[in-house]
Each structure stands twice: as structure tokens, then as C-alpha cells.
Amino acid sequence: MAEAQARDIILCDLDAFFASVEQRDHPEYRGRPVIVGGSASSRGVVSTCSYEARRFGVHSAMPMARAVKLCPGAIFLPGNMKLYRAVSEQVMALYERFTPDIEAVSIDEAYLAVPRGEGLKTAAKIRRAVRDELELPLTAGVSTNKLLAKIACGMAKPDGLDSLWPEEVPQKLWPLPLKVLPGIGPVSAEKLHRVGIKTVGDLAATPESVLVQQLGQAAAAECRQHARGIDSRPLEPVRQAKSFSEEQTFATDVAGPEALKAVLMEQAEELGYRLRAAGMRARTVGLKLRFADYTTITRDVTLAEATDRDSEIYRVTVQLFERCGGEGPWRLAGSRVSNLETSRQLTIFAPPPGAVKEDKLGEVRDRLRNKYGTEVLFRARRLAGSEAGHRKPGR
DNA sequence: TCTGGGGTCCTAGGACCC
């Protein structure tokens, strides 16, 4: 195998993405704190907030009730995922003008690979293009691997550009706190603090045996490499989904099992649709429940044969619910499919009775949904659906 | 202040098999 060509890696990260799109499209929001997220009355949290809001101490994942207290004068918005996805696609398309080697990490982040030596120049051009053409602020970090590009990006925020080259690691990276390393969260940081490791430099100087005790073998080896600026992860342009999940926290806890099952039915239909749309089937189906006291359980089961059928997903989650769901009330219900396989119709067995009919029906419904969107369909389903939600499964 | 939703990856124990 030939060694991968030497390239620069750029991490492009759209600043406060959802809030920036709103400020772009609503000039009256500019210069003001904008907070995108759920509502305080329905247990929402902050999804994204503008830098004006951050000055009040507001940040992502904060309970909305707290954000309202900290910054009552902010503009609060529910967000418009459809719009953000469309804008994200425009941004990704813009990146493609500069390089074909792109790994989209999330809706607002992507790694780009360019020839060695061209990283900073290209990143500056991309920032200018995104600003001029899409009117959005973008921060970029440049290095020779993903890890250092990511850290450089963190140091350049907001609306900046910086690089962090391997030879600068001792001088620039080692004085910084552990939390600048991706993968070191609050729990790991606390464990390391307890044994006197406070900076990235401390981490780099600690014998691996000490780290293994705190973090386990795999994490110890990896984070010691990271502390030295070493990262061999390749760019992955296409990533296969490994699981799909749908979950819902209720505005007020749900008390009755029938109401909860109706939610599981909606989730099963959504997951079935997503599987079929992706041409995948799942061998494992799981249930997640959170009780009123916030304790959370997950249960899953692996099937003999992979499925993409709403009714089968629903059957399994309900079975798990009846076995492990307890008394309620429940704060959250979630459904998950994993162990995904590419859909293949080949089977030497006859499909179970009713399955063919359901497949045909499902096909029609998927097509309708693709054509007219979820709104029409969900409404149609709900009309017939309250009955379906209470029907005994498996028939 | 009372804790979202969508994911990925890791650990650890037990079952089961050779």
C-alpha cells in the first residue's frame, strides 16, 4: 500500500449556525441575542445561540428555562431544520468548488483535504466565499491531521482562521487545559484532575500505565497520542449509518400505557420509513424509557431476521415495553434500530402471512410521503391512526 | 435551572461454542 499523499486538513465550522442563518434572514435580529431551541414550558433546551446571547452565559444544551432567566430580552426561536439543512447543502456545495475530498461531520462542520501547503490559503478563500455568497460567518482550522485542525478551529472561534502545526504542539497545545482535546469531556477531565493532570502537556508526560487506570486501555492510548498531536484517522467522505433512533420527551409526563404505545407506533413508522428510504434493514430493535425521576433504561433485542417493517419494529418495542416498562409515568420514550444491513430481498423462506400486503401498502405510503411530505401523510395516518395505535400488534 | 434529539464508540458481564 502506498502511503497516503501528504495533505493539509481544514476543519470548516459554521459559527452559531442556526442563529446565524436567522440573523442573516432577519436583519432586525442582527446584533441581538438570538436563542434557537425548544420552549421553556415543554422542557426544551438551547440548540444554538448567537454570540450576543453567549455573553449572558447562555450556551448549547442549557435548559431553556435557565436561558430565559439569564437573557430575558433575547429573541427566542423554535428553529427551522428544513431551512438549515438546505443552507448546509449550499455550504457543502460551495466547499466542493475547492476540493472533492470532503467529510461532512455534521450539519455545520466538515473536514476538507487539500494539497500540502495550500491549507491556509484555501481556508481563507472558503471563508470569504461563504461570507460573500451565503452571508454566513465561518471559522476554519488548518493542520496536517483532523485532530489539530479541530483544535486550531476551536482556538480561532468565532469568525476566525488559525493553524496548529505538529511542530507547534509543545509551545501552543501543551499549556492548554485538557478539555481542548476532543474526546475529553467533563468526566474524563475530572478523573485526570484527581491524579494531578491538568494540562495537555501534563497528559503527554504521564506514563500510559497511569492513564490506563483512569481511562481504560483504549482511551488511554488514544488520548496520549492526541496530547502529542498525533492522529491517524483518515478522511471518510461517505459514512454508513449504524443506527437510527427517534425519541420524544413529553411536555408533561405520560401516565397511561396506551398513550405511550401510541408514541411507539409513530416512532416505529418513522424508523421503518427511514430504513426503507436508506435501503437498509435492522436486526436489532431497542426501546428507551425515562421515568419521572429521570432514571433511564434501554432494552434491545436482536432478531433472527432483519426488518424494515413498521409493524415488526412496533411489535418488538411494545414487547420490550410490556416486559420492562414498569408503572410510569414516563418522561421520555424512544425507539431505535441498529445492526443495520443493506436491504436484500433474497430469502429462501416464504414471507409471513400479511407481510406481502404490508410491504405493498408501505410502498404506496412511502411514495405518497416522498411526493407530498410528512404533513399530509401524518394527518392521514392520525385519522386512521388512533385506531391503529390501539390495535393489537402482530396481526 | 431541572436536565433535547440524533448519533458514535467503549466497557463489561454473561451465554455459548470449540
Added chain:
DNA sequence: TCTGGGGTCCTAGGACCC
């Protein structure tokens, strides 16, 4: 008769990321 070792799969929980 109280005694193995390794490998894989499954399940539950948790850390972490955006």
C-alpha cells in the same frame, strides 16, 4: 471431578459529540 482459555455475540449503560 471444581476446572482452561479464547473467541464471538448479545445486552445495558455511559461518555462524548454536534
